[in-house]
Amino acid sequence: MLRLLAAAVIIFTMPIQSFEASVKEMPFDFNVNPQAGQETLKIDLLLRNKANYPLSFEFGSSQFYEVEIFTQKGEKVYSSSEGKAFLQAIQTIAVNPDDSKVWEEQWDYRHKGKRVQEGEYIVKARLLASNLNGKKLETKPESEASVYIPGQNPSFSQAKVTGGNGEYIILFKARPKSGKLWYTVEDGHNELQSEKSLVASSNDWKSFRIKISLPSENIPENGTVVLHLYEKNVNGDIIDSFPVILESS
Structure with a gap:
């Protein structure tokens, strides 16, 4: 009986120990991929589960991420949340092993009513999940990429x-x-x-x-x-x- 009980405990506790170790190693990737078109910047946000078990991300609202774009001098010219309202209720997203969740943002290159100047810009993205599989995420995963925004076509x-x-x-x-x-x-x-x-x-x-x-x-x-x-x-x-x-x- 004692042997059976010990085996049951081992079967029950091993996934928990594996999960805790994986949390420290961040069992997922979060990446931002900006793609500049002539008039629109397409921004793909990729959340990929690289663990061998499902991941459940919990958010405090319907805002799952924040994307901000800066000039080389540090001036912010775009925020994905500006002017938007979000549902203030807990939201959950589940991602299976080797699967991904993809979001897409678009920016028309306009800031304060005018098109920004041609040049290199910095795109920063932050995942706003508060918990992962019921455990608190101490830091918000971030990703950053640079992108060259073209000048306006004159014709x-x-x-x-x-x-x-x-x-x-x-x-x-x-x-x-x-x-x-x-x-x-x-x-x-x-x-x-x-x-x-x-x-x-x-x-x-x-x-x-x-x-x-x-x-x-x-x-x-x-x-x-x-x-x-x-x-x-x-x-x-x-x-x-x-x-x-x-x-x-």
Whole structure:
């Protein structure tokens, strides 16, 4: 009987000891991955369970993380929580072994009503979990990355895409001073639509609409369909190229 009791105790206590050791070693990864587009910074936040048991993260509200972006001089130009309201109630997120939870933030490069200057910026992210598997997290996991934000395109802006599977409508603003704008569509390897042009000369931003129709069999199963808007200089060279993602798979 005593042997059976001892065995039961061992079976019961081993997972707890393993868990406590793993907490000290942080049994998860938390990483921020910023990806700069022409007009939007896409920020992926990845919470990955690297333990061999499920992890349960407890939060004090519906705010699971905080993302802040700073200039090289330390000026804060973006906060993911600014202007938002969060549910003040305990929230729980479970992540299975070798699985991940992904969040996405987007920033339009604007600060105090104006687009920020081109250059290098620092993105800082902090996971706001208070407890892990019922045990208090003494420190908030953080991640940091740098990203280069491009300058504003002088000829194109505010592109929006609707549609899919080869049929797209693109609305955008442009001010091509050369008198024309050109565009092509490709998938990174092949040209899906040859070059076309529009007559459009203006010193002010004007709204434009383009309809793209591609054979559905030409759409890559794993890839990205991109519309390239651009001007040309007097020598016929492409300038002010402005890529717009039509579809990604």
